[in-house]
Amino acid sequence: MYSEGMPDTFVNTSGHKLKAFDPDYKKYIAPAAARRMGRIIKIGVASAAVCMERAQEKNPDAIIVGTAMGCVEDTEEFLIKMIDNKETLLTPTSFIQSTHNTVAGQIALLLGCNNYNFTYVHRGFSFESALLDAMLLLKEKEASSVLVGGLDELTNNHFEIYNKLGYWKVSTSCIDSIRDKSDGVLPGEGAAFFILRTEKDDHTLAELSGLEMIYKPDDALLQKRVLELLQKHALAPAGIDALVLGINGHGEEDRFLLSLAETLFPETPIAAFKHYCGEYPTASAAGLYQAAYLIKNQEVSEAAWQTGNRPKQISNVLFCNGFRKDYQSVTLLSKC
Amino acid sequence: MTNRVLITGMGMISSIGMNVEECYASLLSRQSGTDKARILTTVHRDTYPVSEVKLTDDELSKQAGLSQDRPYTRTTLLGMIAAKEAFEHAGLHQLERLRTGMVSGTSVGGMGKTELNYLDYLQIENPELLSMYIDTHDCGDSTQTIADTLGCNDYVTTISTACSSAANAIMLGARLIKNGLLDRVLVGGVDSLTRFTLNGFNTLMILDKEHCKPFDGERCGLNLGEAAGFIVLESEAAAREGNRKIYGQLTGYANTNDAYHQTASSPEGNGAFLAMKKALEKAGIQPDDVDYINVHGTGTPNNDLSEGRAMERLFAGKIPPFSSTKSYTGHTLGAAGGIEAVISLLSINHQIIFPNLNFTNKMPELNCEPVTETDTSVAVKTVLSNSFGFGGNNTSLVFSAS
Amino acid sequence: MEQLIEDLKGQIIKALKLEDVKPEDINTDAPLFGEGLGLDSIDALELIVLMEKEYGIRVENASAAKSIFTSVRTMADYIAKNKK
Numbered sequence: 035m036y037s038e039g040m041p042d043t044f045v046n047t048s049g050h051k052l053k054a055f056d057p058d059y060k061k062y063i064a065p066a067a068a069r070r071m072g073r074i075i076k077i078g079v080a081s082a083a084v085c086m087e088r089a090q091e092k093n094p095d096a097i098i099v100g101t102a103m104g105c106v107e108d109t110e111e112f113l114i115k116m117i118d119n120k121e122t123l124l125t126p127t128s129f130i131q132s133t134h135n136t137v138a139g140q141i142a143l144l145l146g147c148n149n150y151n152f153t154y155v156h157r158g159f160s161f162e163s164a165l166l167d168a169m170l171l172l173k174e175k176e177a178s179s180v181l182v183g184g185l186d187e188l189t190n191n192h193f194e195i196y197n198k199l200g201y202w203k204v205s206t207s208c209i210d211s212i213r214d215k216s217d218g219v220l221p222g223e224g225a226a227f228f229i230l231r232t233e234k235d236d237h238t239l240a241e242l243s244g245l246e247m248i249y250k251p252d253d254a255l256l257q258k259r260v261l262e263l264l265q266k267h268a269l270a271p272a273g274i275d276a277l278v279l280g281i282n283g284h285g286e287e288d289r290f291l292l293s294l295a296e297t298l299f300p301e302t303p304i305a306a307f308k309h310y311c312g313e314y315p316t317a318s319a320a321g322l323y324q325a326a327y328l329i330k331n332q333e334v335s336e337a338a339w340q341t342g343n344r345p346k347q348i349s350n351v352l353f354c355n356g357f358r359k360d361y362q363s364v365t366l367l368s369k370c
Numbered sequence: 371m372t373n374r375v376l377i378t379g380m381g382m383i384s385s386i387g388m389n390v391e392e393c394y395a396s397l398l399s400r401q402s403g404t405d406k407a408r409i410l411t412t413v414h415r416d417t418y419p420v421s422e423v424k425l426t427d428d429e430l431s432k433q434a435g436l437s438q439d440r441p442y443t444r445t446t447l448l449g450m451i452a453a454k455e456a457f458e459h460a461g462l463h464q465l466e467r468l469r470t471g472m473v474s475g476t477s478v479g480g481m482g483k484t485e486l487n488y489l490d491y492l493q494i495e496n497p498e499l500l501s502m503y504i505d506t507h508d509c510g511d512s513t514q515t516i517a518d519t520l521g522c523n524d525y526v527t528t529i530s531t532a533c534s535s536a537a538n539a540i541m542l543g544a545r546l547i548k549n550g551l552l553d554r555v556l557v558g559g560v561d562s563l564t565r566f567t568l569n570g571f572n573t574l575m576i577l578d579k580e581h582c583k584p585f586d587g588e589r590c591g592l593n594l595g596e597a598a599g600f601i602v603l604e605s606e607a608a609a610r611e612g613n614r615k616i617y618g619q620l621t622g623y624a625n626t627n628d629a630y631h632q633t634a635s636s637p638e639g640n641g642a643f644l645a646m647k648k649a650l651e652k653a654g655i656q657p658d659d660v661d662y663i664n665v666h667g668t669g670t671p672n673n674d675l676s677e678g679r680a681m682e683r684l685f686a687g688k689i690p691p692f693s694s695t696k697s698y699t700g701h702t703l704g705a706a707g708g709i710e711a712v713i714s715l716l717s718i719n720h721q722i723i724f725p726n727l728n729f730t731n732k733m734p735e736l737n738c739e740p741v742t743e744t745d746t747s748v749a750v751k752t753v754l755s756n757s758f759g760f761g762g763n764n765t766s767l768v769f770s771a772s
Numbered sequence: 773m774e775q776l777i778e779d780l781k782g783q784i785i786k787a788l789k790l791e792d793v794k795p796e797d798i799n800t801d802a803p804l805f806g807e808g809l810g811l812d813s814i815d816a817l818e819l820i821v822l823m824e825k826e827y828g829i830r831v832e833n834a835s836a837a838k839s840i841f842t843s844v845r846t847m848a849d850y851i852a853k854n855k856k
């Protein structure tokens with residue numbers, strides 16, 4: 035079970051880069067702290083602050099963050115200065131901020147929270163690992179309220195380097211580009227945070243029933259794991275009212291998800307989300323946000339729908355994401 | 371069947387040895403691995419001693435049994451060597467496969483290669499060359515590469531919480547077993563020396579120009595090191611297979627946050643106190659039951675005071691024998707919790723307490739001092755191991771004899 | 773000396789990213805750490821680099837830094853005495 039995440043930060047600006055929206059940081063972070071924070075740290079802390087405000091949470095029993103690349107801007111800043119200055123006249127701030135657990139650490143610092151604090155940094159499973167840990171804590175009764183988030187940033191250098199590798203799609207229509215099955219993905223970034231609780235309350239969006247991570251699967255294995263997940267919750271594919279799919283428009287990378295949808299869920303309406311946020315290792319956090327909203331509000335924006343049909347009643351949503359083929363995850367959400 | 375988490379194998383490579391046996395021999399002979407840098411190229415070579423593994427990347431590749439066909443970061447090479455040792459020590463290469471995973475901690479990831487090539491990445495026109503290196507930068511690379519090679523893929527993840535990374539990896543591994551998600555899990559951590567971290571710590575002015583003096587009144591900083599340390603955790607049922615030795619059990623663990631400052635610990639060691647207290651509670655034991663503490667003991671003015679105060683508070687003045695083995699291995703950041711887990715298990719299996727080197731003067735603020743001579747007189751059944759990282763991340767683990 | 777103090781205030785604001793602070797907001801004799809501007813230990817390290825970068829002065833360790841960085845005036849006095 036969980037509550038709302040962050041504000042709608044996914045806005046298409048900067049040409050074909052899906053840069054995350056910068057909220058008014060002063061609302062959430064004191065200037066004395068904010069002055070040192072790189073952009074992704076501010077985005078992460080602000081997102082977490084909004085989430086906690088919406089869930090009316092002042093001191094979570096645990097803070098868990100997933101980030102595959104960490105604080106890239108600060109890392110680059112320190113690294114480039116170190117190379118340029120030949121290891122002299124270096125200042126500490128960007129080094130300190132470059133450690134991967136800075137966001138989780140800063141949230142704890144600003145809250146005065148002495149509780150469990152972990153950061154996962156495992157590629158396309160960074161956010162899923164954080165989510166799994168949170169679910170385990172609730173199951174173990176070590177926590178009754180956990181703040182979980184996923185975030186990654188797109189710096190200019192990161193964009194340029196991957197541009198040379200031909201990794202990005204250049205597109206003026208994001209909605210079309212996630213369907214075009216060509217090479218390349220939309221360059222994106224963002225942060226999404228959630229409060230997971232054992233008890234339902236007025237803020238609850240949905241119930242998080244199950245999570246599976248499947249590494250380097252083939253079609254058969256992925257579909258088998260999906261069926262097992264559904265069976266565990268006494269569901270058949272027909273019981274899923276909508277799919278939220280992390281398709282990014284890359285023909286090769288989307289294969290698994292599209293094959294899964296065609297084979298097991300041929301009639302089920304499909305909503306996408308990477309036209310909002312682009313592709314990055316923890317985009318699944320944005321997708322989970324979309325899926326949760328879908329259950330709570332019983333709708334998402336018209337642009338998100340990929341199929342002609344629309345769900346009538348949404349009780350169960352299957353959220354399926356892939357990152358570069360090797361990292362496939364499936365999450366079951368239910369109305370509660 | 372109880373829900374115990376048993377340890378069936380260990381692997382370690384550090385500045386004091388290429389495997390567990392060599393490291394143990396160095397610990398016994400008071401042989402520290404701290405010296406002038408031989409492998410790392412840095413302007414600080416003559417200023418700050420480091421605790422390096424004295425093999426080049428090529429030599430590590432050979433040791434790890436890896437071919438030269440693709441680039442492996444030094445982090446991956448070190449991790450592969452220790453992980454393989456633990457895996458084979460536990461006999462997993464000979465047993466029928468159960469659900470086996472891997473959790474590793476690292477702070478540096480592939481930075482060693484990145485810092486050499488970064489400006490080139492921006493100039494480079496050859497995409498093939500670029501793609502060979504760029505995907506080895508992230509923290510997950512070494513873990514995934516090792517897990518793929520050893521075949522422990524049922525659940526793999528990487529944790530990065532600075533100096534408590536490996537300890538946190540061990541803690542998660544235990545929970546994955548207790549929650550029935552895995553039968554076996556390879557856990558620990560790895561970090562290699564890089565100019566990035568050496569210069570980073572230099573900006574914080576916490577590096578010692580001499581060999582570090584943990585818990586000494588005249589201490590002035592840490593020595594950076596590199597290492598990899600892994601242990602194999604198994605459920606009771608899984609551990610029964612194959613007639614293998616059990617080296618101990620992980621009975622307690624806890625992670626807390628100091629929430630005081632981004633890099634400094636609170637003067638009264640609040641986070642450290644809570645972590646140790648909760649770990650003992652998890653283990654169902656009293657402070658009196660602890661026979662030895664392998665402290666975090668980096669040798670910085672801040673850490674040792676904070677940790678010392680926390681220990682005095684928790685143990686109400688009756689602190690068990692304690693030592694910092696960072697006086698041998700240096701501070702290996704993301705690997706520290708892993709190699710110190712191995713050292714804690716060596717302590718239990720050999721009934722020995724290792725000394726804290728370079729100690730001369732008691733800290734004026736504390737009543738306690740570390741063990742300075744190897745001690746075989748104490749019956750070591752329970753060891754508390756501390757790992758405290760930036761971002762106020764505090765983890766304590768309790769290892770017990772099986 | 774007055775020019776040095778003015779320059780110093782600007783450099784401190786820039787180095788420590790004190791975005792909402794103007795040079796005229798900084799009282800020359802007020803404590804920099806604790807109260808006053810409320811700087812912390814990381815800021816002290818940044819100021820040590822500032823001293824070397826702008827004035828060629830090496831502050832050897834964190835404890836020497838404490839007395840030098842008491843206020844803008846003590847910093848300016850130290851620079852005037854030791855500038856290379």
